[in-house]
Amino acid sequence: MTDPSATRLPSSPATGSPAPRHGPARHEAPRHDPAHRSGPALRMSLLGGSLVLLLASAAGAALATLWITSLSVAAIGVGIPLTLLATVLIRWFADLHRQWAADRLGEPVARPYLPPPDAGWPARLWTIARDPASWRDWAWLLANSVTMWFTYGLSLLLFLSGVFYLIYPLLYRLTPPQVFRTPLGNGFRLESVQESFALVPLGPVFLLLWYVTAVRLANLNARVIRSLLGPTEQARLRSRVRELADSRAETVDAKASELRRIERDLHDGAQARLVSLGMSLGLAEQLLPNDPRAVQRLLAEARESTADALTELRDLVRGIHPPVLADRGLDGALKALALVNPIPTTVVTHLPGRLPAPVESAAYFAVAEALSNAIKHAGPQHIRIEAEFTPHPAREAGELTMRVYDDGHGGATMDADTPTPATTPTGTGLRGIARRLAAFDGTLTVDSPPGGPTEIRMSLPCALS
Amino acid sequence: MRLVVAEDLALLREGLIRIFQANGFEVVAAVDNGPSLLRALTTHRPDVAIVDVRLPPTFTDEGLRAAITARERLPGLPVVVLSQYVEQLYARELLSDRAGAVGYLLKDRVMAVDRFVANVREVAAGSTIMDPEVVSALLTHRGADPHLLALTPREREVLSLMAEGRSNAAIATRMFVTEKTVSKHSYNIFTKLNLEPSEDDNRRILAVLAYLEG
Numbered sequence: 001m002t003d004p005s006a007t008r009l010p011s012s013p014a015t016g017s018p019a020p021r022h023g024p025a026r027h028e029a030p031r032h033d034p035a036h037r038s039g040p041a042l043r044m045s046l047l048g049g050s051l052v053l054l055l056a057s058a059a060g061a062a063l064a065t066l067w068i069t070s071l072s073v074a075a076i077g078v079g080i081p082l083t084l085l086a087t088v089l090i091r092w093f094a095d096l097h098r099q100w101a102a103d104r105l106g107e108p109v110a111r112p113y114l115p116p117p118d119a120g121w122p123a124r125l126w127t128i129a130r131d132p133a134s135w136r137d138w139a140w141l142l143a144n145s146v147t148m149w150f151t152y153g154l155s156l157l158l159f160l161s162g163v164f165y166l167i168y169p170l171l172y173r174l175t176p177p178q179v180f181r182t183p184l185g186n187g188f189r190l191e192s193v194q195e196s197f198a199l200v201p202l203g204p205v206f207l208l209l210w211y212v213t214a215v216r217l218a219n220l221n222a223r224v225i226r227s228l229l230g231p232t233e234q235a236r237l238r239s240r241v242r243e244l245a246d247s248r249a250e251t252v253d254a255k256a257s258e259l260r261r262i263e264r265d266l267h268d269g270a271q272a273r274l275v276s277l278g279m280s281l282g283l284a285e286q287l288l289p290n291d292p293r294a295v296q297r298l299l300a301e302a303r304e305s306t307a308d309a310l311t312e313l314r315d316l317v318r319g320i321h322p323p324v325l326a327d328r329g330l331d332g333a334l335k336a337l338a339l340v341n342p343i344p345t346t347v348v349t350h351l352p353g354r355l356p357a358p359v360e361s362a363a364y365f366a367v368a369e370a371l372s373n374a375i376k377h378a379g380p381q382h383i384r385i386e387a388e389f390t391p392h393p394a395r396e397a398g399e400l401t402m403r404v405y406d407d408g409h410g411g412a413t414m415d416a417d418t419p420t421p422a423t424t425p426t427g428t429g430l431r432g433i434a435r436r437l438a439a440f441d442g443t444l445t446v447d448s449p450p451g452g453p454t455e456i457r458m459s460l461p462c463a464l465s
Numbered sequence: 466m467r468l469v470v471a472e473d474l475a476l477l478r479e480g481l482i483r484i485f486q487a488n489g490f491e492v493v494a495a496v497d498n499g500p501s502l503l504r505a506l507t508t509h510r511p512d513v514a515i516v517d518v519r520l521p522p523t524f525t526d527e528g529l530r531a532a533i534t535a536r537e538r539l540p541g542l543p544v545v546v547l548s549q550y551v552e553q554l555y556a557r558e559l560l561s562d563r564a565g566a567v568g569y570l571l572k573d574r575v576m577a578v579d580r581f582v583a584n585v586r587e588v589a590a591g592s593t594i595m596d597p598e599v600v601s602a603l604l605t606h607r608g609a610d611p612h613l614l615a616l617t618p619r620e621r622e623v624l625s626l627m628a629e630g631r632s633n634a635a636i637a638t639r640m641f642v643t644e645k646t647v648s649k650h651s652y653n654i655f656t657k658l659n660l661e662p663s664e665d666d667n668r669r670i671l672a673v674l675a676y677l678e679g
Binding site: 306307310311314326327328332336340341342 | 518519524525526549550552553554555557572573576577602605606608609
């Protein structure tokens with residue numbers, strides 16, 4: 001039930017780790033400039049960075065040479081550790097630049113490396129040597145030592161020229177008569193400080209040029225970094241395929257064990273009871289002529305068996321697909337869920353209509369699991385469930401976001417201390433939910449400081465039906 | 466007593482018709498889908514209707530919706546809704562018009578033929594009958610309510626029987642006490658829950674249900 005007067009728990013930004021992704025596409029969220037620097041402050045910081053980056057680009061060229069040299073002599077014993085060391089250095093160096101580019105572009109630049117094998121040095125070396133990302137790193141080091149000068153170098157040059165012309169009279173005054181007398185070549189000689197003032201207006205012109213181009217040049221550089229240091233389309237697809245294969249395997253496993261559980265429950269429950277029902281009825285048939293008393297008792301027993309079988313079937317069906325979900329969709333099912341919950345629970349939904357059945361079902365079970373998790377572990381006084389569909393402006397699709405807040409004592413984590421055994425139908429706990437959502441490209445984040453409150457945020461991409 | 470039956474499974478529909486005919490009801494219409502049910506209810510105006518929640522064409526809560534729509538047009542039209550599952554949400558919707566004369570029962574209850582037929586007659590007479598599962602879930606839901614915690618075990622028992630829609634006489638028989646004792650218990654319950662005491666069984670039941678839903 002929706003209670004508009006319900007106290008809204010403070011929604012803190014989710015700081016949990018993103019859902020476990022497989023493969024190398026693991027990355028941190030980009031760190032944005034604090035307070036979103038803009039205008040002059042941003043440009044000054046880029047200027048400061050340019051000094052570092054330009055020095056680094058020169059160092060990078062040296063690194064590239066070191067790496068290719070050590071790799072060439074890898075056949076000789078000492079080459080192997082040297083190559084490994086150089087690779088570690090280069091990757092650390094490239095990571096710094098990825099971070100730099102990510103801050104500039106406002107989106108993360110993923111690391112494209114192949115995962116190192118758990119084997120000896122030669123095997124590791126072989127992996128490094130055949131990893132296209134290693135060669136692209138090397139190519140980037142070479143390219144960077146040039147492009148850096150055309151971007152940040154140019155920016156720095158424009159700035160310094162501006163300053164230089166602004167203070168030209170001062171330079172003229174302080175320097176001996178041989179220098180700074182022919183600023184524009186030999187055809188133009190300055191004879192006095194007064195004449196040198198004619199050059200001062202050039203200062204603002206250069207500074208303006210610097211100001212206008214600084215951010216563009218920095219972004220251009222970041223794009224170069226991304227194109228060489230980010231994953232190629234092929235690598236991106238490869239890691240995506242690996243992710244999909246993993247989540248498909250998990251989904252298939254979960255479904256198979258789910259079916260096994262249903263089969264077992266039917267076999268040991270309803271089926272067995274129906275057999276006993278048949279027996280009671282058969283016996284009653286036999287006894288009918290001579291012992292009506294006993295028949296009455298048997299019939300009563302038979303009726304009880306039927307009732308028990310029905311109860312079991314009912315629970316089983318609820319576990320497969322709650323009828324209220326089929327009837328009313330996610331909106332009604334969540335409200336029904338809150339109604340039978342022992343802890344006071346508020347439900348707020350913003351759903352425009354029925355969602356595709358698989359999405360509804362996944363969303364419902366994810367929320368139900370998060371809810372029972374909260375009740376089991378957090379000891380909350382109040383729980384709030386939110387479900388919201390955000391349409392995607394570009395496509396006929398959108399994103400379903402579900403939040404489960406509780407004011408319990410927090411400390412929930414994604415870390416499964418014990419790996420879920422393969423026999424359990426679907427992993428329970430937060431990791432289990434995340435796994436099941438991953439099958440739909442969904443994610444789960446946890447924000448649960450010790451002492452609470454806890455917010456579990458789940459999202460599922462989906463299309464409206 | 467004139468009766469309409471709405472059930473899509475032929476086997477169950479025939480079973481229901483057989484039970485009611487054996488117990489002296491006149492089945493004026495037996496339908497198997499939502500639209501026909503709505504038509505049957507508004508044209509025949511039966512003394513009581515037996516409605517399965519899930520009906521064609523949508524196979525969702527078609528029957529429940531048809532019953533609620535019919536009761537909007539004919540307030541207080543007695544309806545007993547049967548379902549394989551009880552949902553608090555549906556119970557709430559059936560009760561929301563506060564007109565009484567509704568029943569919401571699990572299909573299993575049909576097997577106890579005598580009780581079931583008695584329940585149908587009570588609904589036809591204007592009573593409200595809720596499945597024990599609905600009531601126990603309501604009580605669980607309000608588990609932490611201080612007013613409910615103040616009740617004695619006997620009072621709680623009376624309260625749940627009352628919420629299921631039983632009259633004082635029926636509760637007395639069930640608990641092996643006199644009707645006077647039940648009256649005393651129910652007076653105490655109403656005092657403890659800050660409810661307006663009432664002599665009318667059905668109004669009392671509705672008050673209790675409203676309280677438990679709160």
